[in-house]
Amino acid sequence: MRVAIIGMGTAGVSILRQLESHSYFKELDIDVYDDPQNMGQGVPFQNDSSQLLINLPSKDMSLNFNDAAEFFKWYENQNQFKFDNATYLPRFVFGHYMKSYLEKFDQEYDNIHLITEKATEMYLEQGFEKDAKIQYFVCTNHQQEACRQYDYVFLTVGTMAYHDPYHLKGLKGYIKSPYPTYETLNDVKDTDNIAIIGTGLSSLDVIRYVVKHHPNLPITATSRHGEFPSVRGNMIDITLKHITKENFDKILRSHFGVVPLESMIRLFEKECETYDIPLEALIHRKVGDPIKDLKYDLAHPEILGVFQSLLETIKENMNWIWNSLSLQDQEAFMKKYMPILKANSNPMPPRTARLLIEEIEIGHVVVKKGLEDVRYENEEYVFEYPDQGEPDYYNVVINATGPKTQLKDLDDDDAFIVDIANRQIVQAHPMGGIQIVPETNQVISPRHGTLPHLIAIGQITNGINQARNGVNMIVRQSVQAVESLYAFHQENR
Template sequence: MKVAIIGMGTAGVSTLNQLSKHKKFKNITVDIFDNAEDMGMGKPFQNDSDRLLINLPANQMSLDPQNEKDFKKWYKKNDEFDYGKAKYLPRLVFGHYMKSILNKLLQKHDNIFVHKHKVDSCYVEEIKDERGQYKIDVCYIEDDEAVCQKYDYVFLTIGMLPYKDPYQLSGLSGYIESPYPTTRALRNVKQNDDIAIIGTGLSSVDVIRYVMENHERLPLVVTSRNAQFPSVRGIRHEIDLKYINDKAIEKFKKSHKGVVPLKNVEKLFKKECEYQNINLQKMLYRFKKDNVYNMKYDLRHEDEVGHFQSFIEEVKHHMIPLWNAMTIDDKKAFLDKYGHHFKRNANPMPQSSAKQLIDWIENGDIIVKEGLENVRKYYGKFRIKYKNVENENSYHYVINATGPKKHLSELTEDEHFIKGLENKQIIAAHPFGGILVLPYTNEVISPKFGTMPNLKVIGQLTTGVNFDVNGVSLLVDQSVRAVKDLYIELEERKKAKKVQSKKK
């Protein structure tokens, strides 16, 4: 069996790592694709400033599903990086951890072949094999020529989509459309230039830390519509869910013709929170408009807040059946009512970052402004308009930290690989983001070819079906399931060949 993995960041390395652990790995050949810069590291963890921290403690990060301390163990043995006993390590360290796993796999196995090229396009041959599946052509540019190879099985692990451009500023001088790598993004900024950052999520926290330590002109303005930072990570709790489980969900589905109504979802959550001794209302509505107040609150109540965050994280691992059992209307209502709570509590910032932000804001070095309405460029400077404010503020540079695109409709022609797959009807957009895949298996559901068991997607592109796949552990979970399916398919192909040979 010939296998391709397109994209070698977290999802790609994890998939290859899982493939290699199987006793039948020698029976397949694997081609891996990515550019030289991202190969084995991906964009979030590539070489950048060591001020950019992972938002999870090092002892909770791992590509080994059996050992969540694998990354911390590797760090302690590695002489290249020394950040002492730091609880939160720089992103680039995890990138080198992933690259070390890839390098070990390449040294150990001679059936893995590296292609340091971005895949340009994919095609599906409309001839089925003995298993009734289509072969997939993967094409890339090498020495100015298109090269295409056929594969029996393809993993699409391209990571996050490009950053949003909500104010159509792409291509304008002074507009930094992606904050990463920060060392490159701010290369042309002069010390006396005014800078504004749009977006207040985790990416924004990264950029703020870097700008504050490498730029003299203050205050730094940070703005978005709501101007609310993520919560602050508290103390981790072990969570054993009692009510949010497959058995309870199946019970509701049976009594409601395959659907779980939103009111029942809410009942499950409330019942689970009571069992976990979590004050749900208090945790959901603890925030005020004042970011400093919010961060100080989380720091003071690190045990209670950490308990709730741990609960949310565990629920995310069990959301697939619940999310996919809701109607479209109930999903919309769920996201309107609870989506921002999940986002804010499931991806908290490190305590050290929060303490720095508090100091900078209280000292007047950072100004956080809500009500962002529009950004335009006029007479060489960017003009930022706020809701219910007549005058605009002007800046030399605007750094975009609004986060990645979520929907295929947001993609431009420059993002031609995914647009090409959609145009050829190999993939289709999901109404809640990403593309249509089967729950759990992540098999592509194609408008033209139907369900494609040999085309798997892992990562953010599955967000519409998998609710929220932002996190290393969730990507590893997806990889484990997808690889298990591949080896089942390998056995089925073996049986099919035996049957065919007997007929001859």
């Protein structure tokens, strides 16, 4: 059976690892696609500054579903990278851990073929006879002769391009994406004034790098709310007692096949009561002063860790939780509760918080909220705030707003996804990403219906897999997806 994996970041390498672990593996003929830079590492874990840390403890990340500490064990057994404090390792180290498996498999198996080019198009062919099988064709370099035929395809294309909320892409001094950070300042002068749009995790990476490598400080980090992510507390193991499939099934049967949002929130509040979480106090703890907010989190690692652990456990089960809600309730959740979930999950390492406090206190970093508009005039960027009489001016703007989620917002930076949407192989989900079957990650095509042998994993599925794009959750999805492939293979041997 011919198999293609399009994209060899976290999801792609996870799929390959799961395929390799099965007894039928050598009966597959596998092509993996990505450019040379990202092959085996992906964008989030590409080679970059050692100051960019993973926001999970090193012992809690792994591509091994059965061994959460495998990455840390790999780190301890290798000699290429060593750091004094390995509690939170640089992101690129995890990329080399992933790449080590790809290189190992490539050397050991002659049924794996590395195609160091981006896939540019994909099309489907199906005969007119009844029950005719669909064949998938993946192409590179926009050339028909560069297309290869497959029985099974995994779409693991990684994150979509960053938002451009103020339509600045292409302008001089505008850096559309902060990665890799060690190339971010290549064309920046020492005298340039720098602003960062966004105060999420990406902006923290930029701040860590720029304050160390740019002499003209301060730099400004700004957004509408001016709030940084929370600080990671002391995490614990959580067992859900109220948000369970059994409770959801009861509600589904009595509410015409959906779980009302208010019912879900009541169950969540009961979970908080079970673990003595002061919910109202925690979700309203921020006072709008980044130093005070960061210091509060650092001073309360126990209760914050319990709260964050609960949210992380809910995210791990978000597939059946999220898809039990009606579309109307999903929209209501996104407006009212998703900001709370985002603010308290994916927290930063404590040492990043301490660095931020230090840089803000000595005046190297300025944090501003209420950003209303950014425009380009006379080779300068003009930042406007409603409560500020005069605007601010900058020579360089680094975009740290995070990746797009909606297909309608994509452009040439996501040409492959745009292409397969244009061919009606995939279709947009109203909450973001593409339509898939929640339980199997099978793509739902507007032209062909459910495509059982086209599997999408990662941020491209964010509408269905809301808040489930962390490494550990992608590994879970990969295990399930590969089990489905081998079930199909066994039936057709």
